[in-house]
Amino acid sequence: MNRSFARRGGRITSSQKRALFTLWPRYGVELDKPLNLEELFARPAEKHLEIGFGMGDALVTMAKTHPEHDYLGIDVYNPGIGHLLLQIEAAQLTNVRVIDADVVEVLQDYLPSHSLDAVYLFFPDPWSKKRHHKRRLVQPDFVTLLAKRMKSGAYLHLATDWEDYAQQMLQVLEAAPEFVNRAGGGFAPRSPERPLTKFEQRGLRLGHGVWDLLYSVNSDQ
Ligand SMILES: C[S@@+](CC[C@H](N)C(=O)[O-])C[C@H]1O[C@@H](n2cnc3c(N)ncnc32)[C@H](O)[C@@H]1O
Incomplete structure (x- = not known):
């Protein structure tokens, strides 16, 4: 399968680099066996996943807003x-875990299977x-796989500032029997619940539009 990313080194600050060693053992997740999410967070609570969190600002905002x-x-x-590790530590968040994969x-x-209550994919x-x-991540096989890991009725929220990708997302999800469009067809209005991300801010500065898509997993599945 074609990878949806090219591993980029990027410019890393010395404190970010240090955090990868000092804070990773506390908040990072080692993939040595299948995950048990209740064990990982040591409580029964809704489990939300953000795919491709970038700098992690949206994730931290959501985790602060919804400590439950x-x-x-x-x-x-x-x-x-x-x-992200530095932000989790600064805010002393106990409800965030990070996977590097x-x-x-x-x-x-x-x-x-059936372990996630919500999935966010902002500006892939x-x-x-x-x-x-x-x-591109949003393809028929990917959304079928994603639906298998989501609970019945779980939310999927996507956003992009790339019109042609927005159309592809809509086409793929409308054709996926596992998902129901929560906006009643077409794109959804921007939800005040979705934090402004770094990538979105850059897009807005460049005059890009933004398209939101809101689905839930079909309870008939
Ligand atoms: C364009 S950035 C957007 C970041 C952030 N969501 C935002 O809006 O600012 C996309 C992010 O997705 C990550 N990514 C892309 N493909 C991925 C994959 N297959 N698995 C994990 N992360 C991925 C990239 O590393 C990058 O940080």
Whole structure:
């Protein structure tokens, strides 16, 4: 399968680098066996997943706003992982855990079936060149796999500032029998619950539009 990311080193600050060593043991998740989410967070609470959290700002905002939910973040971008670890520590959040891996692998091999109450995918890499479209995360096989790891009725919230990817997301999800459009068809209005992300701010500065999509897992599945 084509990877949806190119592992980028990026510019990492010395404190982010330090956090990858000092804070990882506390908040990082080692993938040595299939995950038991109740054990991981040591409580029965709703489990929310953010895929590709980037610098982690949205994840931290959501975790602060909803201390009653547990949040799992997945990304492969080291400066962002370091930044997120620092924010978790600064806010003393006990409801966030971090995974450094390809989300496709995590969904395939580590997350239990019917374990997630909500999934967020905000501004995934748009892979704008036509020859790269196959690298986009939102494809039929991916959403089928995702639905298997979500509970019946669980929410899926996507956002993108790339119109042509927004149309692809809509097409893929409308064709997926596992998902129901919560906006009654088409795109959803921007939800005040969705924090402004770094990537979105950059897009807005460049004059990009933003498209939100809101689905839930069909309870007939
Ligand atoms: C364009 S950035 C958006 C970051 C953030 N959501 C925001 O809105 O600012 C996309 C992020 O997804 C991550 N990513 C892409 N493919 C991934 C994959 N297969 N597994 C985990 N993370 C992935 C990238 O490393 C990057 O940090």
